Amino acid sequence: MSGFQQSLAVNQALRCLNAGDLAGAEQCCRQALQENRKNAYALAVLGQIANITGAYDQAGEYLQKAIALRPKQADFHTLLAEVRVTQGRYREALSRYEKVLKLKPGHPPALTGKAELFNRQGKYDKAMALLKPLVDRGREDAGMAVVYGRVSTRLDRPQDAIAVISRHLHEADLTDERRRSLYFALGAAHEQARDFDAAFAAYAEGNRLSEGGYSPEEDEWRTDLLMKVFTPEMITRAPKPADPSRLPVFIVGMPRSGSTLVEQIIDAHPRAAGAGELNTLPSLVSSMATILDCPQAYPDCALQFGQEDVDKLAEVYVDPLRRQARGAQRVADKQLSNYLHLGLIAILFPEARIIHCRRNPLDTCLSCFTQKFPPGVLGFVSDLRSLGHAYGQYRRLMEYWRRTLQMPLLEVDYERLVAEQESESRRIVDFCGLDWDERCLRFYESRRIVLTLSSAQVAQPIYRTSVGRAERFGEHLAPLRAALADEETSGGPVT
Numbered sequence: 362m363s364g365f366q367q368s369l370a371v372n373q374a375l376r377c378l379n380a381g382d383l384a385g386a387e388q389c390c391r392q393a394l395q396e397n398r399k400n401a402y403a404l405a406v407l408g409q410i411a412n413i414t415g416a417y418d419q420a421g422e423y424l425q426k427a428i429a430l431r432p433k434q435a436d437f438h439t440l441l442a443e444v445r446v447t448q449g450r451y452r453e454a455l456s457r458y459e460k461v462l463k464l465k466p467g468h469p470p471a472l473t474g475k476a477e478l479f480n481r482q483g484k485y486d487k488a489m490a491l492l493k494p495l496v497d498r499g500r501e502d503a504g505m506a507v508v509y510g511r512v513s514t515r516l517d518r519p520q521d522a523i524a525v526i527s528r529h530l531h532e533a534d535l536t537d538e539r540r541r542s543l544y545f546a547l548g549a550a551h552e553q554a555r556d557f558d559a560a561f562a563a564y565a566e567g568n569r570l571s572e573g574g575y576s577p578e579e580d581e582w583r584t585d586l587l588m589k590v591f592t593p594e595m596i597t598r599a600p601k602p603a604d605p606s607r608l609p610v611f612i613v614g615m616p617r618s619g620s621t622l623v624e625q626i627i628d629a630h631p632r633a634a635g636a637g638e639l640n641t642l643p644s645l646v647s648s649m650a651t652i653l654d655c656p657q658a659y660p661d662c663a664l665q666f667g668q669e670d671v672d673k674l675a676e677v678y679v680d681p682l683r684r685q686a687r688g689a690q691r692v693a694d695k696q697l698s699n700y701l702h703l704g705l706i707a708i709l710f711p712e713a714r715i716i717h718c719r720r721n722p723l724d725t726c727l728s729c730f731t732q733k734f735p736p737g738v739l740g741f742v743s744d745l746r747s748l749g750h751a752y753g754q755y756r757r758l759m760e761y762w763r764r765t766l767q768m769p770l771l772e773v774d775y776e777r778l779v780a781e782q783e784s785e786s787r788r789i790v791d792f793c794g795l796d797w798d799e800r801c802l803r804f805y806e807s808r809r810i811v812l813t814l815s816s817a818q819v820a821q822p823i824y825r826t827s828v829g830r831a832e833r834f835g836e837h838l839a840p841l842r843a844a845l846a847d848e849e850t851s852g853g854p855v856t
Contacts, residue, residue: 368393371402379536381736383410401430405437412444413538413736420444435465439474446478454478469495473505480512488512496525503529503539510546514553522550538736541567545733552731552833561837564731574740575747580754583701587758590660591704593765599708600668602675607712608682610693610793613700614718615755616739617728619775623718624695625804626786630795634689638696641678646702649674663705675709691793700755703762711768714793717759720775722752723831726841749844756848776828 374389393403408423424441442457461471479488492509495501506529513522526547544567551560612620628635646659655662686692726748741751771792778785786801
């Protein structure tokens, strides 16, 4: 937020924010608001923090309050536009960027944000037209270089991307997040140029800047606890909802396993809808003890379920899903981490459908390693050995659910889906209890906004270039191969 005239507390908040200390930044903002509840800059920083942590509605509220206090502050409008882009509210974001550019013509953050919006919409030529004049004059900052790199890669100009990104890699005042963005964009450009050694080095550096936060012991403990609580006897004995909903389709698996493609195929059906990565069930799980007034946390509180509890919990999930359904008979929730909660799903939603997306383990883990996830999310993705271990725990739990659950579960392999699109699509649609519709083969024609990392891939027909991707990186993936082999030795074949 250049040009801000902040209090000392807000200045400290910005230093914390740039260092990745979100808790410290929030504490400083709260202090500034205690001193002056109309401190627009503190509200704006809180908006940034909320945006980083995925609390997008809250981020919007903070930034709207900041704008109400300082309506001509261009940076506030730009930050709010970024939030709207993340939410998929593209029309509103574009209007906001254009307002900024009227307030402050040529404002680089607004130009960068507008170009990123065009990039997400697949309007690469429009994005390039905004960025190239500044880049040609060497006037771009690091943020603009990231977006220029992404757009150049989309336009099959990897060398242009590499040249511009490289100009900013070693700037002293970059935040870790900005540097991460540069390295991941650089890795994608080198990979497109088929320089896989350079690509891996860039991806590894981007991950080095965000590593940490994964505990193998905690992951194993969680898996063991879920298996201990949700036994076949417990699931059979537990009361079921009085009026079980047939609406949900739970798409589960590891990230980068083809789940967005499966969701798009379902959403293309006129009697179905894709709801994206809903946080409803994870939120329900985290607050379940409070909802049920139970002294034990989840999953242990599930052992105390009564009929009233089950009915209440099922309704908490289904009620907002109905509002998203738009009259659909099936709604797909592709919150992949719901694979952790399949025992709970079997109790609350016995008429639901579960689709498990699978992909070659090496390709899955490599794809996770080469994507820039939000900070603090999926701590295992930044280290190859952690990726292998986490994959093993996911596989171990899925094997347990296969043996335990008595409800429909469909396995969809990414490689088979891209090789046999029609037959696999028909299988998915039939599993959802829907009649076949040819539009499911033309999912890429949908005008639906996809907010996941795979948004660009599902905006085009199925392609096969990602199959066997890991082979291109050779010995760089030796730690991952070793970790997957260790998991196979300790828990059976990794599939």
